[in-house]
Amino acid sequence: MNDLTLIAAASATLPDAVFLGRHLIGGEWLGSADGAVFERVSPSHGVVVSRSALGGVAETEAAIAAARSAFDGGGWSRASGKARAAVLLRVAELIEADVERIARIETLESGKPIAQARGEVAGAADLWRFAASLARTHHGDSHNSLGPDMLGIVLKEPIGVVSIITPWNFPFWILSQKLPFALAAGCTCVVKPSEMTPSTTVMMGELLVKAGLPAGVVNIVLGHGQPVGALMASHPDVDMVTFTGSTAVGRAIAAAASGTLKKVALELGGKNPQVIFADADLDQAADAVTFGVYFNAGECCNSGSRIIVHEDVAADLVARVVALSRKVAFGDPLNPETQVGAIISAAHQGKIDGYVQDAVEAGAEVALGGGALQIEGLPGQFYQPTVVTGVTADMAIAREEVFGPVLSVLTFRTMEEALALANDATYGLSAGVWSENVHTCLEFARRAQAGTVWTNTWMDGFPEMTFGGMKQSGLGREIGRYGFEEFLEVKTVAMRVGRDTRAKWVRG
Template sequence: MPEQLTVYNPATGEAIESIPQQTAEDVEKAIERSHKAFQSWSKTSAGERASLLKKWYELIVENKEELAELITKENGKPYEEAVGEVLYGAGYIEWFAEEAKRIYGRTVPAPTTGKRIVVTRQAVGPVAAITPWNFPNAMITRKAAPALAAGCTFIIKPAEDTPLSAYALARLAFEAGIPEDVLQVVIGDGAEIGNVFTSSPKIRKITFTGSTPVGKILMKNSADTVKHMSMELGGHAPLIVDEDADLDLAVAQTMASKFRNAGQTCVCANRLIVHESVKDEFAKKLSEEAAKLKVGNGLEKGVNVGPVINKKGFDKIVGQINDAVEKGAKVLTGGTYDQNDEKGCYFVTPTVLSNVDTSMNIMHEETFGPVAPIVTFSDIDEAIKLANDTPFGLAAYFFTENYRRGIYISEQLEYGIIGWNDGGPSAVQAPFGGMKESGIGREGGTEGIEPYLETKYMSIGL
């Protein structure tokens, strides 16, 4: 009997379902099936792959309510947010169904009249994906869609907190006609499965969304087989509010960025860097809006903020709040929490902190929780320096009505994703990814399919 993994609802502690875990040997067999399936899947026409992806997209949209309810049960995010995730994730499948038909080659002028040079693109090979719990649907589709569109086969190792969404997506893919060996899901110990992926010469690419330390381990362990790598790693997003900002807009967009999914997103604002002349007004408005948010079970109507995913995440959030308060920060709203270790349920009220400075851990570590620390600045270069003072470079935000100032700020920020007067810049049409230690490669947009393709050229003698 294989070992079972029980999935729990983080809002209630209720056991949702128990599923069998795979051993290292099971994963190796899955890789072998993926390798064999690649021989035929990579030879299918772009039109055929596009048609199957479109059917998958349509089935996801048809079943969005059931998929969203499953996300809320295993992840905890409010149901309406979960519906948004399903549709956002499905958008990647629709987008890359079209990109499958745009994998173009080209001819190149040869150095002599007696030759012709032809450049073609082909699928990189079997791909292994390791995806996180905070977007258990969209982080899979954002990777699987371009891989399948390119002609790669795909194995998903979802987070142990949220594997059920992966199985649900796979079932709909099979219903759409995608072969079962082309898209597989494996569940089990992350380190063990990661080692199997990185050591296998038949896995030609690894795509990972998660922490920077784990990403570095995967990169090191993949060196012996020189795999292709796509990494979307940690962030510590700054949000700058300049003195001429539209404060109502800035507050509304900060709310959307900071408290979505209880602050458990890689791109949510982690540090609010506010001009000293507007700090009091901004802090007051933000605190008033944060205090209106209802915390609870995401399946209940009116709930805006769900639970923290687990005790490890909860302890980090509470530790950062306590550290900041001990060092002089002031709690403007929130700062309270509900901890039930017996059930494994953890809630943190949306929190706004003022009087924050760089001595506090929250200014250096990604929070992954509903806490908004406010630090002030007087000169824009001071704000930019503070924003860039991190090894991470995933997302950054700023608010100003001055276009000259805005262009200057955007060009100085060392981040792959920039939101100017926009707290939600993610879109299927745009390339998503970070600079510095926040990752390698891009997902989404026309760039999103590139990491799944090899370039080959042929020189023909006439």
């Protein structure tokens, strides 16, 4: 462990005051009716960093009623695309002006490095700008070929009230993958962030109010999945629920929503393979693999936690990844030099370590890491950069989402074997392929069962490029035009032009 790159506690001081979060309901900032609150302790620094109102049934029902009233009133749902875009563009400007404050609380609540948090918050502004462009340019269809006396019109209208439930690993970014697109479509929303990272969503609410969003269009309820999230998924006045999180919770949300047959969009887990062929640029591949597994401490649905490498280059690639892993800076998230911060909770750290130990018992070997990490001056939980070799497809570490800085290494000899291993998973979120042969890349990309396939790169994303999974990685899509259209209903209008000259059906 001494040959790892560790960053001790930073000289940056912790906040003087605890952040206080309240619900946003009908344009008002409110505490819970019973006065209940909950606290978030920083997973890296071990101190209370936020204290939030703990919502229940009363607050959730009030928020849904406010969203329903705002939608039915038409002030936002029937506003022009230009008017909606103006508010979204203003939000983008306010985000960019407030990056440091938002990023700091996100780092303290989640344990992610401050440099990464700054990048995510600043980058989220681009999602709001792209959504604003869609608000002004989206359109339906017309059919002028139905005969001389008929005109067909297809309208695209906002679906209605949308429940948005977001996770703890990218609280501000993932909210920005959903909320601006729902607003651009004309929907009204109720938002519930994770109870582990609630504060940046409250800050987003502050920016929305400042940007001039009408009261009730976006409502925020802080609290737990039970009862808040469950009611948001099942309530008859909600027309759609969009959720990002674990596959297990996604199934529960789909079941809760089924009682009212509301639309459900789910972005769930992943066990994402990167397949490295013998002709790949191993320097580039090793760098991308290292980034893919340690980004956000591996607490990422797109984590490249499973590599499938050709036997001829497996030893060479693993050696390169291990060498690079030793150089990745693990430590205090408040230090700008840190690349990997704390694990979200002690319970989750135990789960991560359990996968590694079970793999070793099943015959795998640990080439690097494989245990908790102590950072000088910090009481929180950290996990070593870990590379596990000799993994077989039947091991849990090769099939289940570890959600930590742990890389599993499998090997192959043929394209067919590589595809079989890549597709042998209940998930289908993303995949990658590394080869200098474009034909190899294209064949793999077309046959891989994944919503996103990267070739000779990993985790590049753009607001224009839609995102979502196959199989048990979810339903529906986010961002891009396809993600925007998730929030629209399609309506057909058949119009007769002029008087009906046909013979009457009933002769009188």
